[in-house]
Amino acid sequence: MKLQKVWLPLVIVLLIAASIWVMVGTTYDAKLHKRVAAFPVKYGLDIRGGIRTILHAETDKAPKGLYDQATVRHILENRINASGVGEATVQPKGNDQFVIEIPDVKDPDAVLKTLGTTASMQFYYFKEVACKRDPSRPVAMNTTRDPLTGREGYTFTDRRNLPTFRDESQIRGEYKQVLAQGSTARPNAVLTPIPAPLGGIEEKAYLTPDQQSYIEALNRDLSHTFRDGAQIRSEFNSIMGDGSAPRAGAVPATVTPPLVEHDLQVYLTPDQQGRIAMLNREMTAWQTFIADCSPAILQGADILPKSEAHLSGAMGTEPAVSQEFSAKGTQAFADFTRDHTDEYMGIVLDDGVLSAPTINAYIPDGRAEISGGFKNLTEAKALADMLNAGALPVPLEQVQTQTIEASLGKGAVNKSLHAGLIGLAIVVLFMLVWYRLPGVVACIALLIYSLFTLAIFRGGLQWLGIPAVTLTLPGIAGFILSIGMAVDANILIFERMKEELRNGRGLRGAIDAGFSRAFPAIRDSNICTIITSIVLLSMGTPSVRGFALTLLLGVIVSLFSAITVTRTLLYALVEAGFGNSPKLFGVNPNAPVDTKPGYNIVGRRKLFYGISAAIIIPGLFFWLVVHPSGLKKSIEFKGGSQLEVAFDKPATQQEVLNALHSGGVEDPLVQMAEGGKQAIITTEEITTNSDAAKNVDPTTNRDLVEVKLTKALSTIRQTTRLSFDRVKPLISNELTSRAIQAVALASALIVLYLAIAFATGGFAAGLRMGVSAIAALLHDVVLLIGVFAMLGYFLNWKIDSLFVTALLTVIGFSVHDTVVIFDRVRENLRKRQRGEQFEALVNDSILQTFRRSVRTSLTVLMTLGALILFGGESTLLLNVALFIGILSGTYSSIFNAASILVDWENWLAKKGSGVNNATIPTLAAANGATLSSTPTRPAASIAKPADTAEEEDSRLRPKKKRPIRRF
Numbered sequence: 001m002k003l004q005k006v007w008l009p010l011v012i013v014l015l016i017a018a019s020i021w022v023m024v025g026t027t028y029d030a031k032l033h034k035r036v037a038a039f040p041v042k043y044g045l046d047i048r049g050g051i052r053t054i055l056h057a058e059t060d061k062a063p064k065g066l067y068d069q070a071t072v073r074h075i076l077e078n079r080i081n082a083s084g085v086g087e088a089t090v091q092p093k094g095n096d097q098f099v100i101e102i103p104d105v106k107d108p109d110a111v112l113k114t115l116g117t118t119a120s121m122q123f124y125y126f127k128e129v130a131c132k133r134d135p136s137r138p139v140a141m142n143t144t145r146d147p148l149t150g151r152e153g154y155t156f157t158d159r160r161n162l163p164t165f166r167d168e169s170q171i172r173g174e175y176k177q178v179l180a181q182g183s184t185a186r187p188n189a190v191l192t193p194i195p196a197p198l199g200g201i202e203e204k205a206y207l208t209p210d211q212q213s214y215i216e217a218l219n220r221d222l223s224h225t226f227r228d229g230a231q232i233r234s235e236f237n238s239i240m241g242d243g244s245a246p247r248a249g250a251v252p253a254t255v256t257p258p259l260v261e262h263d264l265q266v267y268l269t270p271d272q273q274g275r276i277a278m279l280n281r282e283m284t285a286w287q288t289f290i291a292d293c294s295p296a297i298l299q300g301a302d303i304l305p306k307s308e309a310h311l312s313g314a315m316g317t318e319p320a321v322s323q324e325f326s327a328k329g330t331q332a333f334a335d336f337t338r339d340h341t342d343e344y345m346g347i348v349l350d351d352g353v354l355s356a357p358t359i360n361a362y363i364p365d366g367r368a369e370i371s372g373g374f375k376n377l378t379e380a381k382a383l384a385d386m387l388n389a390g391a392l393p394v395p396l397e398q399v400q401t402q403t404i405e406a407s408l409g410k411g412a413v414n415k416s417l418h419a420g421l422i423g424l425a426i427v428v429l430f431m432l433v434w435y436r437l438p439g440v441v442a443c444i445a446l447l448i449y450s451l452f453t454l455a456i457f458r459g460g461l462q463w464l465g466i467p468a469v470t471l472t473l474p475g476i477a478g479f480i481l482s483i484g485m486a487v488d489a490n491i492l493i494f495e496r497m498k499e500e501l502r503n504g505r506g507l508r509g510a511i512d513a514g515f516s517r518a519f520p521a522i523r524d525s526n527i528c529t530i531i532t533s534i535v536l537l538s539m540g541t542p543s544v545r546g547f548a549l550t551l552l553l554g555v556i557v558s559l560f561s562a563i564t565v566t567r568t569l570l571y572a573l574v575e576a577g578f579g580n581s582p583k584l585f586g587v588n589p590n591a592p593v594d595t596k597p598g599y600n601i602v603g604r605r606k607l608f609y610g611i612s613a614a615i616i617i618p619g620l621f622f623w624l625v626v627h628p629s630g631l632k633k634s635i636e637f638k639g640g641s642q643l644e645v646a647f648d649k650p651a652t653q654q655e656v657l658n659a660l661h662s663g664g665v666e667d668p669l670v671q672m673a674e675g676g677k678q679a680i681i682t683t684e685e686i687t688t689n690s691d692a693a694k695n696v697d698p699t700t701n702r703d704l705v706e707v708k709l710t711k712a713l714s715t716i717r718q719t720t721r722l723s724f725d726r727v728k729p730l731i732s733n734e735l736t737s738r739a740i741q742a743v744a745l746a747s748a749l750i751v752l753y754l755a756i757a758f759a760t761g762g763f764a765a766g767l768r769m770g771v772s773a774i775a776a777l778l779h780d781v782v783l784l785i786g787v788f789a790m791l792g793y794f795l796n797w798k799i800d801s802l803f804v805t806a807l808l809t810v811i812g813f814s815v816h817d818t819v820v821i822f823d824r825v826r827e828n829l830r831k832r833q834r835g836e837q838f839e840a841l842v843n844d845s846i847l848q849t850f851r852r853s854v855r856t857s858l859t860v861l862m863t864l865g866a867l868i869l870f871g872g873e874s875t876l877l878l879n880v881a882l883f884i885g886i887l888s889g890t891y892s893s894i895f896n897a898a899s900i901l902v903d904w905e906n907w908l909a910k911k912g913s914g915v916n917n918a919t920i921p922t923l924a925a926a927n928g929a930t931l932s933s934t935p936t937r938p939a940a941s942i943a944k945p946a947d948t949a950e951e952e953d954s955r956l957r958p959k960k961k962r963p964i965r966r967f
Helices: 002-024 069-082 108-116 168-180 209-222 229-240 270-293 327-339 377-389 410-457 473-502 507-539 542-575 602-625 653-662 704-713 733-757 763-795 801-813 815-830 838-870 876-913 923-928 949-956
Strands: 026-029 034-037 050-057 089-093 097-103 121-125 139-145 152-158 190-193 204-207 225-227 251-255 264-268 296-298 308-312 318-324 345-349 352-355 367-371 396-404 640-647 669-673 678-683 719-727
Touching: 002 410, 002 542, 050 069, 050 108, 069 089, 069 097, 069 108, 069 377, 089 719, 097 108, 097 396, 108 377, 108 396, 152 270, 152 352, 225 229, 225 270, 229 270, 229 352, 296 327, 308 377, 318 377, 352 367, 410 473, 410 542, 410 838, 473 507, 473 542, 473 801, 473 838, 473 876, 507 542, 507 733, 507 801, 507 815, 542 801, 602 763, 602 838, 602 876, 640 704, 653 669, 653 678, 653 704, 678 704, 704 719, 733 763, 733 801, 733 815, 763 801, 763 815, 763 876, 801 876, 815 838, 815 876, 838 876
Parallel strands: none
Antiparallel strands: 026 034, 050 097, 050 396, 089 097, 121 296, 121 345, 139 152, 152 225, 190 204, 251 264, 308 318, 318 367, 345 352, 396 669, 640 678, 640 719, 669 678
16 A cells, blocks of 8 residues: 555656656757657647648549449548548549548648559569579569668569670669769760660760760660569659640650550650650560569458558568468468479569568468568558558549648637636536535646646557547537546545545545445446447547547546546645545535435336427437438538639638628538638539439539539639539448447447446346446437437538537447446445335435436536537537537436336336246345335435444445345
8 A cells, every 4th residue: 555655646747747748848850950849739620721632533444343432432531540640531522533631741742642552462473583493584583772762672684585684783883883984074985865774864974985885785785674563654754744745855755555554645855755665665574574474372352451560670670561361362372382482472562563572481371571662660551551441443643632721710719719718617616616625636637637638639649559639629629528527537436425424434434435436336437438439449430430539548548537646636635634624525514414305206207208208209200200301411411512613812711601601502611722712612402303404504504503603702703613523421321330330339338348247136137227228328319319300400400520429429428327326226235225125225326326417417518508608600519419418318317217227127026926936036126125115215324423444444345245146
């Protein structure tokens, strides 16, 4: 115990110091030549803007029947998520385009490059490459290493076309020696162009006639050497970069396959034409080598999504990627390595040889490692992430990239921050007034919780693989809300402490009992939320996984701060001589004991069932019968039309919105780009007519939506149409179905956990408690959806991604108060009096926890109320949905969950009484109790004399009167 008193405060102090360093620490940026934040805050598109790019799927290059837009979208989302970029969006546009919006990131070009890479990997048998097993094979493979990047590269020389040859590195080495002599004019040397493939475009040197002849010989040698397709295309693209328009010295020219799919007309200089011809010969050689001389061993589909990047090699400094194959791939790999030792295998990624290792031994375990082709560990991790995300079935071409402005102004952010501060001030005041000294301790613990959480959000746990959180306005509101929720555990502890003090315990004993007896409820309620978070992390889409990670981290940090920080501070105050008066804990020992019988909540359960039904049934009617005009969906759910225009001079977002509203356009989404010179407007379809011809304006032969938007915008600026197309939903059917599946699985796991945790009367009895808790959760979900169906009908409110976030939050926290009540039921069952009615015991348990249930929810509702009143419209829907959900969760926990359990137990007892020579064990009959009318336990505990220390210890570890019957 003494050791714990030393190391626990030390750990807390070290964590505080580390968090402060994450918040204020700086590092030197060599590119900017100044010190910058070591862990900078990442802001979302709504606060700081970012990059918007359109990728075009080259569907003509996809194998027939393999292109599926939903599959490509899923892969892109996984790649963005793996790259650590939060709050990015991927939205299908038309049938072959994808609009990707990436928030403020350090290197957007690297992210976009990762997205467009197909990541198609094949393993080939280089059967014609000379090797240790057969040095006489016709193709020589040469390995080079870039001195700047450290990457390995490969060239191949076909000796059937060249009786004597050297590899490219040797040829170029001698070439450089000759060229070094030709840098300046000298006797017998004239300025001479160096032809390809040795020389670059327009490269010249002063050479003697002998040197000119020698260069020609080296070029002939090199003309039989070819590189892989990726290297060839890289050089081809660099040549083609300026070939799209006429210029001095360039003439029309035709580029033929295989470099291009079809003949392509461009402008090239004579030297460029020669180089292109050489590249085409080289590409033909490479394609022949792969297609005719290198049988495929494995495909990308044979690689399991378990690739990992790490440091390998003899010194442990070489970046590598480990892979694991499927059962089919393992067998094929084992067969190949058994039959082809001392031969080469080529690992080809997107037509480039990533690695060409020698097979040294038989490998039966289906594992492989790629090394040598990476500049650093970051590149290796990028490949591992791409392989795990999956290969794209088609190449993606980047057709447009532009910077976009923040979708929300500073005013919206400031409103939410001010509203949050008001809400938190109310919570702090409530804690100080009601709990006195423990309230002060709780406020300090909340500050520490906020510090820890913000440090994690800024990337303080990146060394554990937990990425930094991208802060959006809803995210900021969620963080403010989490502070209110973090008070829950403190309230449970403090209410239990006050209860123990009223019962006559000493201060130290009350603190011990408060923590020990409140801990089971805190543990079980938080484990239920953790279960939900883990399931959403494993099954959800990337956006849902981001929410789940934030929820999980918040729960763990709040649990740590309440159990360790609050406890440590309380003990420190007591031991220092402060707070020895019960009045400082909000308890008056001289106050009269309330002996009045409590309200019979369980006895009036039909009334509370009726109140729930009075709200849920109309909601179901508007949701299921009045639909689709009832539960209205936004563009994020339905998709719509998107117009992109350029203005003759910059405009503001508010100007565009005002023009659209004046033009009768409802609920448009406006995104400004390129400093206000461009605007992207997304809106719903004007008509739902299935006949496309009837959706076209007959006078302009353009879509009705485009005509209406263009007309509205023309009132503020002269516009130029850039593009117009249909966009598909941001919230796809896949997201909805996977979220439902995840919630269903989480509910089943919560039932299983609660069945084990509350198995006072056996596993079956605990199972009934778990099912009752989930029934209350479903009550909250259905009520929230129904209320929003009515709000959609009467106020035209539309559900969007914020509503999904609110719904998932309610699901994550709905069982908290239910678990608190069931925990008291569990405790009372263990010290149950013979003959005590189960219904009366449950009612007592509800009354004993009523205050803490109301107060834990009250702190959250006060925060939400401030955000609703003062936070502005940007997060209004989110905050209202959370307010309704939390309020419903409190109601269902107090008035429905335990009542459902009582009805279930009564039904089982009644059913058991009609069976001859048999009984059905129930909680109602546990410990020999019956359902006969007996005096009940008073709701308010009667004060007792102070116990001795020995008695206090025995109370902390109560003994069971007899073994509990389990079934």
